[in-house]
Structures are given as structure tokens and as C-alpha cells.
Amino acid sequence: xxxxxxxxxxxxxxxRPKYVALLVGITFAVFLMIEMTSLFAGILARSSATVVNxxxxxxxMDPAIQTVANTIPLPDYVLDEVRSIPGVKYAxxxxxxxALLKLRDGTYQAANVIGLDDTSLFGRPNLLTGSIExxxxxxxxxxxxxxxxxxxxxxxxxxxxxxxDHRGVVVGxxxxxxxxxxxxxxxYTTYNRALQYIPNTRFTISYLLVEPKSAADVPAxxxxxxxxxxLALTKQEFIQKIANFYxxxxxxxxxxxxMTVISFIIGLSISGQTFYTFVIENLxxxxxxxxxxxxxxxxxxxxxxxxxxVALTGYGxxxxxxxxxxxxxxxxLPDYAAMVTLSNLGLAFVxxxxxxxxxxxxxxxxxxxxxxxxxxRG
Amino acid sequence: xxxxxxxxxxxxxxxxxxxxxxxxxxxxxxxxxxGEIVYVVGPSGSGKTTMLSIISGILRPNxxxxxxxxxxxxxLGADALAEFRLHxxxxxxxxxxxxxxxxxxxxxxxxxxxxxxxxxxxxAEAAKDLEIVGLKGRAGLPPVKLSGGExxxxxxxxAIVSRPEILILDEPTASLDGDTGRNIVKFVREHIxxxxxxxVIVTHDSRIYEFADRIVRMEDGRLTGIDRGTLNAQ
Numbered sequence: 001x002x003x004x005x006x007x008x009x010x011x012x013x014x015x016r017p018k019y020v021a022l023l024v025g026i027t028f029a030v031f032l033m034i035e036m037t038s039l040f041a042g043i044l045a046r047s048s049a050t051v052v053n054x055x056x057x058x059x060x061m062d063p064a065i066q067t068v069a070n071t072i073p074l075p076d077y078v079l080d081e082v083r084s085i086p087g088v089k090y091a092x093x094x095x096x097x098x099a100l101l102k103l104r105d106g107t108y109q110a111a112n113v114i115g116l117d118d119t120s121l122f123g124r125p126n127l128l129t130g131s132i133e134x135x136x137x138x139x140x141x142x143x144x145x146x147x148x149x150x151x152x153x154x155x156x157x158x159x160x161x162x163x164x165d166h167r168g169v170v171v172g173x174x175x176x177x178x179x180x181x182x183x184x185x186x187x188y189t190t191y192n193r194a195l196q197y198i199p200n201t202r203f204t205i206s207y208l209l210v211e212p213k214s215a216a217d218v219p220a221x222x223x224x225x226x227x228x229x230x231l232a233l234t235k236q237e238f239i240q241k242i243a244n245f246y247x248x249x250x251x252x253x254x255x256x257x258x259m260t261v262i263s264f265i266i267g268l269s270i271s272g273q274t275f276y277t278f279v280i281e282n283l284x285x286x287x288x289x290x291x292x293x294x295x296x297x298x299x300x301x302x303x304x305x306x307x308x309x310v311a312l313t314g315y316g317x318x319x320x321x322x323x324x325x326x327x328x329x330x331x332x333l334p335d336y337a338a339m340v341t342l343s344n345l346g347l348a349f350v351x352x353x354x355x356x357x358x359x360x361x362x363x364x365x366x367x368x369x370x371x372x373x374x375x376x377r378g
Numbered sequence: 379x380x381x382x383x384x385x386x387x388x389x390x391x392x393x394x395x396x397x398x399x400x401x402x403x404x405x406x407x408x409x410x411x412x413g414e415i416v417y418v419v420g421p422s423g424s425g426k427t428t429m430l431s432i433i434s435g436i437l438r439p440n441x442x443x444x445x446x447x448x449x450x451x452x453x454l455g456a457d458a459l460a461e462f463r464l465h466x467x468x469x470x471x472x473x474x475x476x477x478x479x480x481x482x483x484x485x486x487x488x489x490x491x492x493x494x495x496x497x498x499x500x501x502a503e504a505a506k507d508l509e510i511v512g513l514k515g516r517a518g519l520p521p522v523k524l525s526g527g528e529x530x531x532x533x534x535x536x537a538i539v540s541r542p543e544i545l546i547l548d549e550p551t552a553s554l555d556g557d558t559g560r561n562i563v564k565f566v567r568e569h570i571x572x573x574x575x576x577x578v579i580v581t582h583d584s585r586i587y588e589f590a591d592r593i594v595r596m597e598d599g600r601l602t603g604i605d606r607g608t609l610n611a612q
Contacts, residue, residue, distance in 0.1 A: 003491035003500065007480065014479035288475035291436055292536075293464025294492050295457055373437040375471060376427050376548055 026314025029267020037344035056209035087217025115194025130172025279363035291372035307360035383576035468537030
């Protein structure tokens with residue numbers, strides 16, 4: 001069977017114009033599909049940055065919360081209520097808000113401020129410079145070195161700024177797993193300092209971070225929190241809830257889906273048409289092969305191989321091109337939110353297989369229908 | 379003359395149904411033997427291509443039988459018939475039907491590759507047959523770089539590469555000028571025909587009749603006569 005496939009391979013790649021057209025069609029489609037889905041994946045990943053970076057097992061929040069950014073403050077008694085649940089190992093408050101900074105050069109810059117529980121500093125970032133104890137110092141903040149870090153003027157330890165007319169000083173530089181979605185830098189401080197520096201409503205706790213005694217306690221904790229009128233979600237559930245909001249309630253998901261479908265249709269159109277022309281041009285030759293003694297399944301195999309080969313080659317080039325573009329984009333746009341995941345690679349692969357399947361189906365039908373007698377008849 | 383290679387008996391073939399039905403072959407019977415070249419001649423529409431297709435296992439007759447070396451080919455299943463053609467029958471098509479994207483050697487090797495022979499082995503055998511047809515040194519060229527006569531020789535090399543007992547040539551001179559066509563058929567007569575091979579040629583080119591052992595004449599789907607070729611007459 002190898003010889004037949006070798007013939008199929010040579011027929012395909014030696015027809016340079018069509019081979020290139022097929023590759024361009026598939027590559028273009030794959031590039032667009034992966035670029036679109038990667039952008040979406042990047043947006044989704046960044047939308048949950050705080051949840052990922054803090055890393056708590058269970059998050060307690062107001063049931064109306066849609067994303068981690070739009071917090072609805074919780075009353076203090078909820079903290080006491082949650083701490084009294086038997087399966088809770090510990091529970092700490094978290095502050096998450098935004099503030100306007102005045103930098104040393106006089107420019108203003110919005111920033112996320114995360115206030116960690118003063119006692120435990122649960123959810124602390126990994127410090128690159130400085131010491132975590134310094135966060136208890138006067139006016140102390142830790143700056144996060146993420147894609148937005150430069151917007152703080154690339155501060156060092158000791159760099160000062162103003163936050164709502166309060167003096168702030170950078171006591172450490174840290175890194176976190178994921179940058180935020182909205183293009184603003186992040187500062188960490190203690191919970192109480194965050195409350196002092198940022199004006200707040202009567203209730204101040206953004207989220208309660210809960211660690212259960214065991215995984216088996218999670219359902220009971222969720223049940224008790226729900227009975228109190230609040231919502232407890234595991235880390236993954238919260239990430240999913242945020243993702244669902246962006247997918248289904250913002251239009252981003254729909255737009256990405258439309259673009260992905262358009263990419264698929266473009267790829268299918270170019271590749272299908274070109275492959276069909278390729279088969280039609282060789283139809284008489286396939287008929288001659290049939291007359292000589294090739295069986296229908298051998299001809300079918302040749303066409304399937306050609307379609308699969310061009311699809312997989314185009315897929316590989318498309319993935320490589322997309323990765324290159326994302327890499328280059330990040331060199332110039334550090335906050336470029338695109339992330340190539342196994343899921344969107346898989347999705348693009350399935351779509352390419354469908355393109356190859358549809359393209360070869362039409363070709364196979366024509367080849368199987370050709371009668372060797374037609375070759376004699378001319 | 380050696381034994382009977384092809385026995386066609388009571389062949390009938392019609393196309394279409396009802397008023398549109400055309401009776402293309404009407405009760406045709408004839409034999410062809412090993413070691414001879416049989417021409418099937420007649421005007422356009424006389425049914426010679428249809429008859430050729432039936433005896434080569436490509437077009438199923440409505441009635442009648444075709445035996446090649448004693449095997450009733452139309453009793454075989456589709457795969458078995460394809461396998462039979464692959465091993466027993468070589469085809470030279472009117473328009474050659476060479477793959478322009480393959481080299482001449484690769485074109486010639488196709489029947490061997492279909493027989494599951496290794497790629498290199500098939501190409502080596504193809505190169506030998508290209509030598510036989512006088513195209514030594516052309517193995518690596520694409521067919522489009524060759525003249526019409528040379529392409530015809532490539533098609534002949536492809537037809538004989540698997541050493542078939544039956545060789546079918548459809549209008550071998552139709553796309554060639556007079557001298558080239560004559561030389562091709564002369565070459566077939568002198569180098570391709572052997573005592574264990576039967577060659578059937580469909581043609582309406584009277585200039586090559588001299589190379590026939592027998593000439594089967596057809597008109598309006600009927601066999602109107604079987605003559606001895608001028609070669610035998612001389």
C-alpha cells in the first residue's frame with residue numbers, strides 16, 4: 001500500500017500551484033481559527049487572574065457576583081458565620097478594589113489593589129525582591145511585575161507614589177501566575193491598609209477565602225453558606241462562572257465564535273474548491289488506473305491520503321505561524337491576551353479534519369463514479 | 379499458432395432503456411490466439427471500442443461470455459476482475475493517460491506498484507522496460523517533455539511492465555503522424571509480440587493493417603468479417 005500512497009504524494013506535491021493553494025487555504029484557516037480561539041482563551045484566563053493568583057480553595061461571595069472584578073462587599077458577620085462552619089479549617093477576608101495612583105513623574109495611573117488578611121497574608125505573591133514582612137511597614141505596598149508593571153514607571157524597592165492622596169512606598173517586587181484582563185497594574189498590601197487608603201461602603205470584605213479541612217467538607221460548607229444567603233464556589237467553579245459571563249453575557253464569545261466559523265468556511269471554500277479541481281483534473285488518470293486494475297478502495301485511499309496530508313501540513317504551518325505571531329505580538333504588546341491551549345489546538349484540528357473530510361468526500365465520489373469505459377470512449 | 383487467449387461468444391451490449399436504447403454490440407463472437415496481433419477495425423460508432431472494453435473486463439456485456447485463458451472473466455467479482463486485469467491485461471490508451479506529475483519511470487511502474495511491489499524494485503523494472511521501448515535515459519523526465527511517439531512508447535512500457543499475456547491498444551496511431559504511428563506498431567510487432575502474448579488493437583488506420591495477423595471487421599455493432607492481415611498475405 002506504501003507505493004500507492006507514494007504515487008498519491010507525488011501527484012499532490014508535484015502539482016505545485018494547487019498544492020500551494022491548498023496549503024495556503026488550510027494554513028490561513030488554521031491560523032485564523034487558532035488566533036481567534038487563543039485570544040478568547042487568553043481573555044478568559046486573564047479574567048480569572050485574581051482567582052488564580054490568590055489560589056484559595058473556596059471563595060465566598062455575594063450571589064450576584066459575575067466576575068472577580070465587580071465585587072459586592074460582604075458584611076463582617078459572614079466571616080464569623082463561615083468560620084463557625086465545622087468543616088472550615090480557616091477563613092480570611094480579601095479586599096479587591098481599584099485606586100488612582102499619582103506616580104513620581106506626576107502622571108496618574110489606575111491600579112488594582114489587593115488587600116491580604118493582615119494576620120495570615122493568605123494569597124501572598126512570590127517576592128522577587130524585598131521581604132514579605134515589609135508589607136507591615138508604613139505605607140507599604142508590593143508591586144506586581146506582570147505585563148502592566150511598566151505602567152507604574154518600573155518601580156524599585158523604595159519608589160514612592162500617592163494613592164488617593166496617601167503616601168505609598170514600594171517595599172517589594174513580586175510576580176504572580178497571571179496578568180489581569182483590564183490592562184492596569186496590581187499592588188498588594190494588607191487588608192486593613194487597603195481599607196484605610198481606599199474609600200469604601202459600609203461593608204468592606206470583597207471575598208472570603210476559605211480552606212476546608214478536607215475535600216469532603218466542601219459540599220457542607222457550600223450548603224451552609226447558601227443557607228446564609230451567600231455563594232461559596234470552589235476555585236474552578238469561580239473560574240468557570242467568570243468564563244461563562246464573558247462567553248455568554250458580553251458578546252465576546254459570540255463574536256469569537258462567528259470569526260472562528262468564518263475562518264472555517266474560508267478554509268473549507270479554498271481547500272474544498274482547490275482539491276475538487278485537483279481531483280477533476282486527474283479524473284481521467286484515476287479512470288485509467290481503474291482500468292489497469294486499481295481497486296476503488298485504493299483510489300479512495302489515495303485521495304484520503306492527499307487530503308489528510310495537505311490538511312495536516314497546513315495545520316502544522318498554521319499552528320506554527322499563529323505561535324510566531326503571538327510571540328512577536330508579545331514582544332511589542334506585553335499585555336497581548338492570547339493563549340494557545342490544547343483545547344483550541346484540538347478544536348482547530350477537528351475543524352481541519354472536517355475540511356479534509358468534506359474536500360475528499362466530493363473527490364472520492366467523483367473518482368468512484370468514473371467508469372474505465374469512459375476512458376476508452378474518450 | 380499457440381493456444382486461444384481470448385474467446386468471446388455471443389456478446390451483446392446495449393445502452394439506455396426504451397426508445398433511447400442503443401444496441402451497441404450485436405451477437406459478436408470471435409477468438410484471439412497467443413502469438414498473434416488481432417485488429418478490430420470499423421467506422422466510428424461501429425462498436426469496436428465497446429467490444430474492446432467488454433473483452434478486457436471493463437464493460438459488462440448484457441449477454442455472452444468472455445474467456446481469457448479459460449477464465450470466464452465476467453463471472454468474477456469486481457475486486458477479482460480488477461486483480462485479473464492487473465495481472466493479465468496491459469492497456470495502451472488512445473490519449474496515453476500518463477500522469478504529468480510523475481516521471482516516465484514512475485508512470486511505467488504503476489502496474490507493479492498496484493501489484494504491491496516495492497517502490498525501488500518497481501522503478502528498476504520500469505527503467506528496464508523503458509530501455510526495451512527505446513527510451514533509455516528518459517526515466518527521470520516527466521511525460522510532457524517527451525514527443526507524442528515517445529509518450530506512446532511510455533504507455534506501451536507501462537502496459538508490458540507487469541508481463542501481461544493480453545495487450546490491448548486503443549487507436550495507437552490516432553495521436554501520431556503517419557510515420558511515427560507506423561513505426562510504433564511495427565515496434566510492437568517486432569519487440570512486444572511473443573508466442574505467449576496476444577495483442578488486440580482497435581484502429582481505423584488502414585496504413586498499419588500490414589502488421590496484423592487477423593483483422594476483425596465491425597459495422598453497426600455486428601462482426602462483419604474476419605480477414606487475414608496483409609502481413610500473412612505476403
